[in-house]
Amino acid sequence: MTVYDLTTPALLIDGAMLDANLHTMATALPGRRLRPHVKAHKCTALARRQAALGAGGFTCATAREVEGMAAAGLGTDLLLANELADATRLGRLPAPARVTLAVDSDATIEAAARGGVREVVIDVNVGLPRCGCAPEDAGRLARLARDRGLQVRGVMGYEGHVMLLPDRDARAAGTAEAMRLLGAAHADAGGELLSAGGTGTWDLNVWATEIQAGSYALMDTAYAKLGLPFRPALSLLATVVSVSSHHAVADCGLKALGMDHGNPAIDGATVLFCSDEHVTFVPGTPVHVGERIRLWPAHVDPTVAYHAHLHVTDGERVVESWPVDLRGW
Amino acid sequence: MTVYDLTTPALLIDGAMLDANLHTMATALPGRRLRPHVKAHKCTALARRQAALGAGGFTCATAREVEGMAAAGLGTDLLLANELADATRLGRLPAPARVTLAVDSDATIEAAARGGVREVVIDVNVGLPRCGCAPEDAGRLARLARDRGLQVRGVMGYEGHVMLLPDRDARAAGTAEAMRLLGAAHADAGGELLSAGGTGTWDLNVWATEIQAGSYALMDTAYAKLGLPFRPALSLLATVVSVSSHHAVADCGLKALGMDHGNPAIDGATVLFCSDEHVTFVPGTPVHVGERIRLWPAHVDPTVAYHAHLHVTDGERVVESWPVDLRGW
Numbered sequence: 058m059t060v061y062d063l064t065t066p067a068l069l070i071d072g073a074m075l076d077a078n079l080h081t082m083a084t085a086l087p088g089r090r091l092r093p094h095v096k097a098h099k100c101t102a103l104a105r106r107q108a109a110l111g112a113g114g115f116t117c118a119t120a121r122e123v124e125g126m127a128a129a130g131l132g133t134d135l136l137l138a139n140e141l142a143d144a145t146r147l148g149r150l151p152a153p154a155r156v157t158l159a160v161d162s163d164a165t166i167e168a169a170a171r172g173g174v175r176e177v178v179i180d181v182n183v184g185l186p187r188c189g190c191a192p193e194d195a196g197r198l199a200r201l202a203r204d205r206g207l208q209v210r211g212v213m214g215y216e217g218h219v220m221l222l223p224d225r226d227a228r229a230a231g232t233a234e235a236m237r238l239l240g241a242a243h244a245d246a247g248g249e250l251l252s253a254g255g256t257g258t259w260d261l262n263v264w265a266t267e268i269q270a271g272s273y274a275l276m277d278t279a280y281a282k283l284g285l286p287f288r289p290a291l292s293l294l295a296t297v298v299s300v301s302s303h304h305a306v307a308d309c310g311l312k313a314l315g316m317d318h319g320n321p322a323i324d325g326a327t328v329l330f331c332s333d334e335h336v337t338f339v340p341g342t343p344v345h346v347g348e349r350i351r352l353w354p355a356h357v358d359p360t361v362a363y364h365a366h367l368h369v370t371d372g373e374r375v376v377e378s379w380p381v382d383l384r385g386w
Numbered sequence: 387m388t389v390y391d392l393t394t395p396a397l398l399i400d401g402a403m404l405d406a407n408l409h410t411m412a413t414a415l416p417g418r419r420l421r422p423h424v425k426a427h428k429c430t431a432l433a434r435r436q437a438a439l440g441a442g443g444f445t446c447a448t449a450r451e452v453e454g455m456a457a458a459g460l461g462t463d464l465l466l467a468n469e470l471a472d473a474t475r476l477g478r479l480p481a482p483a484r485v486t487l488a489v490d491s492d493a494t495i496e497a498a499a500r501g502g503v504r505e506v507v508i509d510v511n512v513g514l515p516r517c518g519c520a521p522e523d524a525g526r527l528a529r530l531a532r533d534r535g536l537q538v539r540g541v542m543g544y545e546g547h548v549m550l551l552p553d554r555d556a557r558a559a560g561t562a563e564a565m566r567l568l569g570a571a572h573a574d575a576g577g578e579l580l581s582a583g584g585t586g587t588w589d590l591n592v593w594a595t596e597i598q599a600g601s602y603a604l605m606d607t608a609y610a611k612l613g614l615p616f617r618p619a620l621s622l623l624a625t626v627v628s629v630s631s632h633h634a635v636a637d638c639g640l641k642a643l644g645m646d647h648g649n650p651a652i653d654g655a656t657v658l659f660c661s662d663e664h665v666t667f668v669p670g671t672p673v674h675v676g677e678r679i680r681l682w683p684a685h686v687d688p689t690v691a692y693h694a695h696l697h698v699t700d701g702e703r704v705v706e707s708w709p710v711d712l713r714g715w
Contacts, residue, residue, distance in 0.1 A: 064715050065715065066715060067715075096662055096663070118662060118663045119663055139627070139637075139663060139664075140627040140628050140635075140675075141627065142625050142626065142627055142637075142675050142676035143625075143676070161628055162628065162629065162675060164674065164675035164676065165627070165628070165675060168675070168676075182630065186632065186633055186658065186666055187628070187635055187661060187664055187666050188627065188628040188635050188664070189628070190630075191630070217661070296471050296472075297471065298468070298469035298470065298471055298494070298517065299469050299490055299491065299494070299516070299517040299518070300491065301511065301519075301520070303515060304515055306469075306516055306517050308468075308471075311644055311646050311685070311687065311688040312644075312687070312688050312691040315640055315641075315645070316644070316645050316646040316688070317640050317645040317660065329515065331646065332516060332546070333425055333447060333687045333688065334425070334447045334448055334468060335468075335516055335517070337515055337516050345493065346469075346471050346491055346493035346494060346497070347471035347472070347493065347497075356640070358640065358641065358662045359640040359641050359645070359662065362641040362692065363691065363692065365714055385694055386393050386394065386395060386396075386637075386642075
């Protein structure tokens with residue numbers, strides 16, 4: 058089977074690029090130093106490759122991701138790096154799944170305990186205005202959790218506000234400040250884990266005991282701008298369906314691409330805009346109806362979430378097709 | 387079952403609002419005057435309601451939508467308002483499905499004929515830089531299609547470039563100019579159909595023999611700004627998972643919302659930003675962990691495409707759950 062046999066639009070993974078990215082990261086952050094985030098690919102087949110390279114545990118963003126990873130036999134140490142108002146789905150997971158849940162409030166600690174969860178981390182706001190308690194509240198919450206019978210494995214804090222800063226020094230400085238806050242919280246809360254980091258700070262965050270990176274595996278045009286040692290492995294295959302003197306149109310659009318980071322890129326061409334099922338672009342060299350083109354998505358996570366499959370390629374050959382089996386909630 | 391039993395995020399349809407929207411449109415554009423576009427909802431159960439109110443045919447954007455509508459028994463007159471480089475999937479559809487395919491070039495006419503399609507419309511560029519031939523080329527293409535044994539049912543031309551213009555007079559003027567171009571193409575190409583229009587021009591486009599509106603059924607915040615007689619029927623239910631002194635966070639984000647038209651809206655609150663699985667917002671009145679909130683998506687089509695179900699509600703009661711069964715390609 059080749060890429061010409063695929064119905065378009067279709068997500069392609071360059072198998073060699075993926076392996077190189079996984080290998081680079083696993084070498085730099087061996088074993089428990091890396092806790093790959095599955096939200097970037099939502100694919101247990103890809104997670105299996107990460108596990109084969111030594112990843113000791115995984116990070117998840119949804120209960121569905123936790124359940125799917127556990128069902129796939131990849132659940133020996135799953136961190137749900139997100140709060141739940143109702144944790145009963147996690148409490149119901151059969152052994153040997155081991156799940157640690159983020160909590161950042163009295164209410165989420167109560168939800169964890171009531172839902173049957175046994176282990177938690179205290180989620181600390183280190184600068185990104187999202188979830189996480191105030192750093193100075195981490196100790197109190199850890200005590201509350203322990204009083205409620207929960208094992209506190211440590212703290213987490215995502216420095217997402219610096220993750221895509223183009224300047225490396227600024228990313229480093231922002232990471233240091235964020236980890237200063239998380240370190241103080243950790244001192245108050247206790248536990249062995251200080252979980253943080255992402256693809257943009259994978260080598261800058263030297264304070265975290267484990268890095269929660271996800272995008273490094275497949276990459277996207279936003280992360281590609283940072284000069285990281287990870288290469289674009291994910292492209293969107295589309296078919297040209299219309300050509301005029303001014304522009305051309307291919308059969309992929311808003312329902313095949315996460316758009317919050319803007320338009321996708323096409324090598325040697327200018328993308329004008331995306332519609333529901335179309336991308337309108339000005340090609341650099343003439344294209345014809347039926348020609349296959351490749352687009353580089355701007356944001357990997359919400360792009361993958363639109364697709365049922367990831368097709369692993371070697372040149373034009375499709376060597377495997379992996380279900381995106383962690384979609385939904 | 388109530389909305390409190392749903393796993394969030396979940397898309398809700400206000401059943402009464404939907405029925406009012408469908409009724410308003412079906413009354414103004416009875417029978418063949420309306421060809422509802424299924425790309426906005428990708429749901430055969432919703433299409434069935436449109437058919438019950440008299441819609442004589444439907445518009446589709448993908449081969450998958452055509453196949454799904456035909457399989458659901460809603461295929462008596464389907465227009466695929468999009469070009470295909472390979473039309474064999476349409477040619478294979480069993481009777482009584484009737485499919486008309488848009489063509490805009492020698493190559494797509496050849497693809498239609500070779501794929502076993504029997505009926506086409508000439509797709510004309512009326513101002514939106516996307517698919518469609520130059521208006522002056524429509525006559526030549528119609529002759530070519532007929533020479534190739536295809537039945538030419540007429541022309542189509544989507545005035546998408548004026549669809550969301552906030553000023554009604556500007557929309558009207560733009561529609562008139564677009565339909566002048568399409569009318570000239572129609573005179574050259576022949577056939578009974580002049581298919582055009584959308585939710586933003588549903589009553590302004592008095593030249594089209596049929597209007598291809600789709601968004602009117604569920605609506606979104608972009609169309610809501612136009613002062614149309616259609617009301618927001620689609621909302622996204624989410625659960626508050628984190629509350630701080632500065633903001634709150636609910637469990638829906640970039641993987642539950644089409645983002646190309648910007649952030650969703652929350653009544654009485656200010657949305658700050660969306661992340662993969664979070665919306666960060668400043669509530670107008672205090673919220674608590676576990677509270678359910680509703681968001682109004684900015685763009686209906688790519689929002690629905692992220693979800694497996696649409697839940698029809700009557701107040702807080704869930705009266706039906708419809709599969710979004712036309713997703714994928």
